[in-house]
Amino acid sequence: MIELENMAYSYGGGELLSGISLKLAPGSFHFLTGPSGAGKTTFLRLCYGDLTATSGTVRLFGRDVRDLTRDQIALLRRKIGTVHQDCQFLDHLPLYENIALPLTVSGHSEWTDEANLKELMQWVGLGSRARALPPELSGGERQRAALARAIIMSPDVILADEPTGNVDWEMSQRLLTLLVELNRLGKTVVIATHDLALIRAAKSQVQARVLRIANRKLQLAGADL
Amino acid sequence: MKALKTALALLVGDAQSDRVVPPTGHTVRLTLFSAGAMAFLAVFALALSMATGRLASLWGDELARSSTIRISAPEAQVADQTAAALKVLETTPGVASARALTTEEQQQLLEPWFGNGLSLDGLPVPQLIEVVEKGDGFDAEGLRLRLQAEVPGATLDDHTRWRRPLVKAARSLRLLGALSLILIGGTMAAMITLAATAALAANSQVIRVLRLVGAQDSYIAGAFVRRFTLRALIGGAAGTAVGMIAVALLPSAQPEGGFLTGLGFEGWHWLWPLLIPPLGAVVAFVATREAAMRTLRGLR
Numbered sequence: 001m002i003e004l005e006n007m008a009y010s011y012g013g014g015e016l017l018s019g020i021s022l023k024l025a026p027g028s029f030h031f032l033t034g035p036s037g038a039g040k041t042t043f044l045r046l047c048y049g050d051l052t053a054t055s056g057t058v059r060l061f062g063r064d065v066r067d068l069t070r071d072q073i074a075l076l077r078r079k080i081g082t083v084h085q086d087c088q089f090l091d092h093l094p095l096y097e098n099i100a101l102p103l104t105v106s107g108h109s110e111w112t113d114e115a116n117l118k119e120l121m122q123w124v125g126l127g128s129r130a131r132a133l134p135p136e137l138s139g140g141e142r143q144r145a146a147l148a149r150a151i152i153m154s155p156d157v158i159l160a161d162e163p164t165g166n167v168d169w170e171m172s173q174r175l176l177t178l179l180v181e182l183n184r185l186g187k188t189v190v191i192a193t194h195d196l197a198l199i200r201a202a203k204s205q206v207q208a209r210v211l212r213i214a215n216r217k218l219q220l221a222g223a224d225l
Numbered sequence: 226m227k228a229l230k231t232a233l234a235l236l237v238g239d240a241q242s243d244r245v246v247p248p249t250g251h252t253v254r255l256t257l258f259s260a261g262a263m264a265f266l267a268v269f270a271l272a273l274s275m276a277t278g279r280l281a282s283l284w285g286d287e288l289a290r291s292s293t294i295r296i297s298a299p300e301a302q303v304a305d306q307t308a309a310a311l312k313v314l315e316t317t318p319g320v321a322s323a324r325a326l327t328t329e330e331q332q333q334l335l336e337p338w339f340g341n342g343l344s345l346d347g348l349p350v351p352q353l354i355e356v357v358e359k360g361d362g363f364d365a366e367g368l369r370l371r372l373q374a375e376v377p378g379a380t381l382d383d384h385t386r387w388r389r390p391l392v393k394a395a396r397s398l399r400l401l402g403a404l405s406l407i408l409i410g411g412t413m414a415a416m417i418t419l420a421a422t423a424a425l426a427a428n429s430q431v432i433r434v435l436r437l438v439g440a441q442d443s444y445i446a447g448a449f450v451r452r453f454t455l456r457a458l459i460g461g462a463a464g465t466a467v468g469m470i471a472v473a474l475l476p477s478a479q480p481e482g483g484f485l486t487g488l489g490f491e492g493w494h495w496l497w498p499l500l501i502p503p504l505g506a507v508v509a510f511v512a513t514r515e516a517a518m519r520t521l522r523g524l525r
Contacts, residue, residue, distance in 0.1 A: 050437075071441040078439035088434045092247040104245065105440035149438065 001026055001157055001188055002047050002080075007056035009042060016042055018216040020056070024157065024190065029183045029206050031199045032192040033221060034213035040192040041085075043213060044159045047190070048080045049073040061156075078106055081150030083160035087142045089134035095145055096121065096130040102153045117152075124148045124178065139166030140175075147178055157188045164198055172198055180205045245435060246448045252424045256453060259416040260460025260505055261467075267409045267505075268468025268498045274402025275497065276488045281395035284388055291384070292365070294323075294354040298378030307352050310376045314356060317371070319363030326353045413457070413505060414512040421453050421516040432524060446517035450510060457509030461502035469498050 002024040009017040016039045024030065024047075032040050045051045046058055049065050058065045060076045068076070081102075089098045097104070099121065100112035114130050121127050124144040134142065143163055150158055160179065164172030176198060183189045183206055193199065202208055210221040294314075298306045307325050314323035326334075331350060356363075365383045372379040425432070435445050472489050490497065 070436075071443070074436060074439050074441045077437070082437060084437075088430075088437060090245060090247070090431055090434055093244065097244070101245070101434070102438040105435060105438055105444055153439070 001061060003057075003059040003062075004046070004053075005057040005059070007046065007053045007058055009039075009046060009051065010054045011042070015054075015216055017046075017213070017218075020218045022211070022218060024188050026156065026188055027183070027186050028188050029180075029202075029208040030190045031202070031208055031210045031221075032190060032213065033194060033196065033199065033210060036194060038213040039216070040194075040213055041161050043218075044082070044161050044190070044192055047159055048077055048082055078102060078153050079156050081153065081155040081158040083143070083146045083150045083158070083163045085162040085165045087134070087146040089142070089145070091134050094131045094133060095126065095137065098134060099145055099149045099152060101149060106153065120148050120152065125174070140168070140171035143167055143171070143175055144178070147175065151182060151187075155187070157190070158182060160189070160191045162193055162195075163191060164193065164195055169197075173201065176202055177205070243448055243451055245440075246424075246428060246431060246452060249424055249427060252420045253456060256417060256420050256456040256509075257460040257463075259413060259420070260457040260509070261464035263409050263413040263416075264461040264464030264501050264505055265468040265471075267406055267501050268465055268472060270402050270405035270409060271497055271501070272472050272489055274399050274406065275490060275494055277395045277398035277402060279491070281392055281399060284395060285392045290358050290362075292356040292358070293382045293384070294356060294372070295380045295382065296352040296354065296376070296378050297380065300349075302378065303352050306376050306378045307354065310354055310372060310379045313368075313371055313375055314354070317363050317368055319358055319360055321357045321359035323354055323356045326355060410504070410508050414508050417453055417457060417509045417512040418516045421449060421513040422520060424453075425449060425517060425520040429524060432521070442518065442521045445521060446514055449517045450513045453513040454506050454510045458502055458506040461505035465498050465501045468501075469495070472498075 002022075004020050004022045007017065007020045008015060020043070032043060034040055042051065046053055047060075049058070049060055049068070052058075052065060060068075060073075061079065063072075063076070065073065089095075090101070093101075096114045096117050097112065100117055103109070103112050117130070118127065121130055124147055126141060126144055126148065129137065129141060129145075132141075134145075137145065143166060147160070147163065150160070158179065163175050163179070167175065172195070179189050179191065180202065191198075199208070199210055212219050212221040294310055296303055296306050296310060311323055311325065314320050331353060334353075335350070365381060365385075369381050372381060432445055475489055477489070
């Protein structure tokens with residue numbers, strides 16, 4: 001699905017990631033941890049083709065990213081749902097249209113009306129906020145909306161970058177539960193977080209592999225987690 | 226065929242996808258105004274081009290088919306020399322008809338300079354003979370020599386001397402009108418490109434989000450292209466309408482007014498300006514698409 005082979009990434013003259021190899025198996029659940037600035041976000045961006053590795057290989061669904069045009073990467077990205085810490089919405093569109101954006105851009109505008117999205121919005125607890133504009137939402141609501149948008153195309157992989165970064169503990173538990181539910185439906189989930197408590201809480205719900213980025217390398221995290 | 230399909234898909238789009246680009250009041254007004262102003266100017270350039278085209282054809286064809294013989298002789302000989310000249314013309318190949326102008330007609334010709342009610346009796350006005358050609362026309366040099374021999378007071382004027390520079394000037398003006406139309410189209414393309422580039426730069430965050438959710442560049446470009454094409458069409462239609470009204474309000478063609486009062490459209494030529502809005506939209510389509518694809522290539 002997503003495969004990294006001896007991958008390295010340099011930025012501004014310095015190497016940020018080096019010698020990284022990883023294969024995300026279908027239906028697996030990964031946590032990616034490490035200190036701030038270690039390269040977690042960069043790692044995720046490399047995983048969905050937003051950045052190109054300086055050396056080594058990144059394969060998305062069996063295809064080397066370097067051989068793909070930007071439009072081909074865009075098509076593959078429809079199979080990868082992403083949740084960002086800053087969520088990234090279109091502020092002029094109501095929430096339900098933001099959530100339906102992946103459908104809109106892939107030519108399925110006929111499914112994007114509010115009624116069709118009702119179930120999904122209720123599932124993430126935003127049933128009553130469909131017509132709110134993104135700036136009117138709280139941090140937790142934005143994170144849940146980002147999650148709803150990430151899964152609306154029923155992607156094979158969900159990459160979440162600090163999905164609980166702006167929310168309280170209760171809300172982070174709700175978001176985690178949603179991601180675990182998706183994993184039980186067969187989705188591959190990768191969560192980048194520095195919140196070790198969240199990882200510990202997840203261990204009781206899901207069989208997760210915990211990876212750590214430290215000193216530019218990707219390592220399997222120790223038992224202290 | 227594929228390019229046409231792509232262009233149609235870009236133009237048609239759907240209402241939902243057009244909403245992904247936020248409305249930007251500044252570029253809306255700028256594009257509408259530019260398209261309207263350019264269309265307005267294009268109507269005048271077209272009117273100029275067509276009016277000069279008509280003049281060039283009038284001077285080039287109609288006047289080329291006629292000549293004038295002037296009989297300047299002592300009063301007692303004018304009638305005889307006129308008759309002799311007409312006789313020469315009767316036997317000249319290429320002459321369809323020839324007739325001496327009446328006193329009233331000659332009076333009318335002088336009216337613009339001397340006013341109404343002028344009596345020619347006391348004035349040494351030469352007698353004029355109007356000659357109309359047929360087929361390939363007559364041999365002007367041969368006729369001149371015959372007139373010189375048989376009608377000493379006759380002078381042939383085949384209009385060539387003043388017709389040529391006029392036709393040349395009219396053709397130059399027509400070319401200038403066409404060049405103006407091209408420049409107007411180019412200026413409009415430049416303005417739309419600037420507005421589209423500004424809109425794309427102002428919406429870089431929107432573009433980033435769209436790419437994040439799997440939008441291809443053609444989709445993103447399409448949203449901008451449709452918007453600018455529609456604005457150019459609306460602005461162009463408004464500018465054309467105002468331009469056509471302004472041209473219609475110009476004084477109608479009068480023989481006394483010459484060229485300036487003939488500036489406008491005649492008959493079915495009024496349909497020509499209706500092409501301006503769709504052509505403006507095509508210019509906007511191409512300009513925006515180029516600007517959008519170039520900007521998107523540059524944005525990571």
